[in-house]
Amino acid sequence: MEKFVYDFAEGNKDLKDLLGGKGANLAEMTNLGLPVPAGFTITTEACQRFLAEGAHVDGLDTEIDRHLAALEATMGKKLGDPGDPLLVSVRSGAKFSMPGMMETVLNVGLNDESVTGLSRQAGGNDRFAWDSYRRLIQMFGKTVCDVPGEEFEEALHDAKVAKGVKDDVQLDAGDLQELVTAYKKVFAKHVGHEFPQEPRQQLDLAIEAVFRSWNADRAVLYRRQERIPADLGTAVNVVAMVFGNLGPDSGTGVAFTRDPATGESGIYGDYLQNAQGEDVVAGIRNTLPLADLEKIDKKSYDELLQIMATLEGHYHDLCDIEFTIERGKLWMLQTRVGKRTAAAAFTIAHQLVDEGMIDLDEAVTRVSGAQLAQLMFPRFDLSGDPAPLTRGVGASPGAAYGSVVFTSEAAVAQAAAGESVILVRRETNPDDLPGMIAAQGILTARGGKTSHAAVVARGMGKTCVCGADELEVGRDQFTVHGQVVREGDVISIDGTTGRVYRGEVPVRPSEVVQYFEGDLDPALANEPLVAAVHQIMTHADERARLKVRTNADTGPDSARARRFGAQGIGLCRTEHMFLGDRRELVERLILAHTKTERDDALAALRPLQRADFLDIFREMNGLPVTVRLIDPPLHEFLPSLEELAVQVAVARERGEEAERDTRMLAAVRRMHESNPMLGLRGVRLGLVIPGLFAMQVRAIAEAAVALAAEGGTPRPEIMVPLVGAVQELETVRGEAEKIIAEVVGDSGVQVLIGTMIEVPRAALTAGQIAEAAEFFSFGTNDLTQMAWGFSRDDVEGAFFWRYLELGIFGISPFESIDRDGVGRLVRIAAEEGRSARPGLKLGVCGEHGGDPESVHFFHEVGLDYVSCSPFRVPIARLEAGRAAVESAGSDHR
Known part of the structure; x- marks a missing residue:
């Protein structure tokens, strides 16, 4: 029989999948002997079943009955008993922290009768009892029955105005009793019936509301933002209430064992006297610094510091703690590994290594490329x-x-x-x-x-x-x-x-960027963050198997990427060298009517290309440079069809000669394509326009020989784009090898020839293509477009938002690799390519090369390197190290 409910003593911190983060950590604190109120956890599996079936879960009621009876026996009280009521909180708790995204209901079990019993429990404190009751109606109404929260807030505001006070705590018992009456009217108006008085009905409805809140709009949006899987569900924690709103000797607070903003050690947190926990996190009242608790209640303060030290020592990390003090008695309501800023993440990991709590492998997994990007x-x-x-x-x-x-x-x-x-x-x-x-x-x-x-x-x-x-x-x-x-x-x-x-x-610029640029020596920097980044990045580089290259088309970009730790260039886009004042030379090539005109245009382009390549090879001396031969359709370098047509028409209207514009218009019309990204581009250009690829290959080889003559070590790699059949690559390669042999001579320069895998057919025939290629570089941008049948420029702004909203995408496939589809093509090509050529070098040069999640996939598939923009090189380096550490850890499990 399935088990859907666990007492706190039955769980531990490793059961987050089943008990959620809150339930697992309440269980862990219970097992550590810390003061945790009694309670039980309803599992995420129960939530999944409830959401899937849209109805009550068989057997769940019986389990709740049994655990509720045990809780009542422990507390010596019955849920909602008029004379001596047990009240409980019903709180969500998913595997991953989702602050404020799901629901909580406090004071469940209160009704018109038990409010009097609660007052007697509290020594005749009527104000406390009626304050607790109005909170229940407000939270229950908004959470369980979708009553607009603003109407409760307006009623509370009116009560304070009528009393002439600013804060809730200045309302007395009579004011709060009247507020309860007003709240009940708001509830009945919107729900169609009176506020439920049966305590067990309150509990059941609250549990179901927490289950449903997993699919609330804000929770769905938060999961999408944080890439949390949508099928996990939330656990529900039913906990005996402890009260921080019993007077000045009571209160509630949140504490951190280190500063979540900077990572520095110290006393950090907030405290509110005479309040319940939601008051702190809601931010509706300005709090006191946690250190002030020492003056208010030194006994509880000292006990809290001792517990904080215990928890940090146990979890070996920054802990985020929620607590309540009830008439001088400290209770722990929650702990979790705390959310922190990017700077705090690096600083804390560095500190914990120095303190001997964790090793460097663990430190690398405690930070992420996304956090490093924030620091830059x-x-x-x-x-x-x-x-x-x-x-x-x-x-x-x-x-x-x-x-x-x-x-x-x-x-x-x-x-x-x-x-x-x-x-x-x-x-x-x-x-x-x-x-x-x-x-x-x-x-x-x-x-x-x-x-x-x-x-x-x-x-x-x-x-x-x-x-x-x-x-x-x-x-x-x-x-x-x-x-x-x-x-x-x-x-x-x-x-x-x-x-x-x-x-x-x-x-x-940030200090971290200055460090990567070489302008800040970590040994001399006053910024602890720089020392932390240096330590973690150094270890990540030592552990990484994947190399990290850059996408760069100029000498300055290449130099910056090398300073950022790039280990070569994975994509040099030669078409970027044809822009600006060189566009005219491309126009001459396109307008050429004779072989002589075409050769003259190519001859004018070659020295410019050679100079560009030499500049890049110098900056990357000793490191590989993958040069992609021209890829986009040539008409991208020409004026638009519409503009030319207007210019020619206006000239004719005026009786003016426009021979060049007329020739250009004819060329543009001749080259116009309905879908140019699937037309005459890439390898097809090299096969159709004589001399174009030959000019580029010669310029690459000449630049490499020139650097070798200077005493450098060029490592050029020529990449043929958009290959779909091995015959295309064989034809280009045959011509290229003749030119390279002629130019290189006995200089000792070696030039690799490979291809870009960006057409699905190429991935599926990789074994054949590998026979003519010394390396593959996956162009995942085009591979994604062709695999999905999407034109990225057209669809991202048009309907991707709807796909994300519907959950068809968890994240855009252009942002992070589509493992199941595009990723499978990469895996197939890698495996079949290496089967045909065991020494085949494999890399990726699409934008996914700098995406943290994608880097882990490329490590898993066995690629040799990723390539990304210069700014993202440190991010990819860190993720390559993390992937290696996590992979080694999973191998040992």
Whole structure:
């Protein structure tokens, strides 16, 4: 018989797939002997079954009955008993942390009768009892029955206005009793019946609501953003309530064992007296720094510090902890490996290595290429001494500027129009997620480092400042220290210092980029982050099997990529050398009527190409350089058909001669193709236009010989694009080898000849093609287009958003490799190519070469190298090391 419910004592931290992160870690803390309220966890499998069947799960009720009875026996109370009620929280908990994306209901079991019993439990504290009841109706109504949360907020606002107070805690028992009556009316109006009074019905409905929240819009969007699988489901944790809202000797808070923004050791977190946990993370009241708890309740503070040390030592990582103090008694409600900024991730991994908690292999797996990319973005240049508007809590580092918007909808719309925006809110809530994704940064008037805005922003790598001083947010403007900032005005926010500036503040390169450029010696740098990046990157390079090359077409790009650690060039696109003032020479080639005219045009292009190649070979001296022969259709170098037709028509209307334009128009019409990306391009150009590939091959060989004569070591590789049949490659190769032999002579220069695998037929006949190729380089951009039948330029803006929304794509196949389709073609080609030619060199030069997930796939398939843009070279290097470490770890399991 399937088991759907586990007591905390039955689980452990390794059962996250089954119990979710929250349930697994509650079980782990219970097993460590820490003060955890009693409770049980309903598994993710129960959620999966519920969502699949759309109905009640057979056997689940019986298990809940049994575990609820055990919980009641442990607590000595019955759920919702009028005289001495047991109340429980019902909280979501997926395998991966999804802060604020799913649902929680507190105080389940309260009703019109048990509210009196709760007051007696609390020593006659009527205010506490009615406050707990109004919270239940509000959370239950919004979460379980889809009552608009704004209506509850309006009723609460009206109550505070009527009382003449600003904070919830200033409302007395009578005020809260009246608020409960108002909340019940809001509930009944929207739901069509009275608030349910049966405690077990409340519990069942709350559990089902948490299950359903797995597929809430904001949860789906968050999973897509964070690449969390959609089929995992959430566990549900039913936990005996402990109360932080019993008075000044009670409270609730969130603590981190290290600073989640910087990684530095210390006392970090937030605390609220006389509050329940949701008040802290919601950011609706400004919190106290955790260190202030020492003055308020030193006994609980000291115990908390001891528990924090225990948890960090046990998990060997930064821990994020939620706790409640009930009348001086400390309770642990949750712990997890905490979300952190990119800088904190590197710094903490480095510190833990130095402290002997983890080894360097583990440190490499604790960071990611995406986090490294965040560290490479620029920071504000404050040399102009800009005056800050205000200062808040630097909750998620970075430098961001943009036009102020006040709603999630405006952020999405303006970002889609290409505008940089800063989302400004009193406090964010989960419904703001689309706007948070779209914005460059987030600024809030309330909350701290543990508020919803802070936690979500850190997870996404977004710049965020919370709890800005004296920030009053209105509908279309905010005021701060007497200054008014309207919607559309530009502000700059610094997520490290928490400072907010009016206007656009200039930026400067990050220290990490300066380190990669060689301008910052990690041994001398004052920035601990640089030392951490250096240590981890050095080890990643030592562990990596995959080499990392770059896509570069000029000497300066090649030089920068080499400074960033590139181990060669995987793609030099020769067509980029035909742009600018050289376009005229290509036009001469296209307009040539005779062999002499064509040869003259090619002869003019050759020395220019040779000089370009020599510059690149010098910068990459001793490293391989893969040069792709011209690939795009030639008409891309010509004026547009429409423009030429208008010019010729206007000239004729005026009676003017336009011989050149007329010839050009005829050539453009002759070369016009309905689908040029599937037309006369790549190897087909070389076969149809005599001398074109020969000119490029000669220029490559001459540049290599010139570098060798200077004492250098050129390693040129000629790549023939768009091959679909081995006969195409054999024809080009035969001509190329004759030219290379003639130019190279006895210089000792060796030139490899290979092909780009970007046509599905080439992948499926790789065994044949390998007989004529010394290397394959997978052009995954075109391979993806042809495998899917998509024109990337046409479809990404047209309907990809709908495919992502429907879950057809988890992520664009142009961003991360489609393992099942395009990836299978790569795997087939790699295996069959190496079967035919065991020493075949394999690489990838599409944009996927710099995508972290794709790098792991290419390691798994057995490629020799990936190639990406210069800026992404460090990212690919780190991921190549991570792939090797993780692969070795799985081999040992």
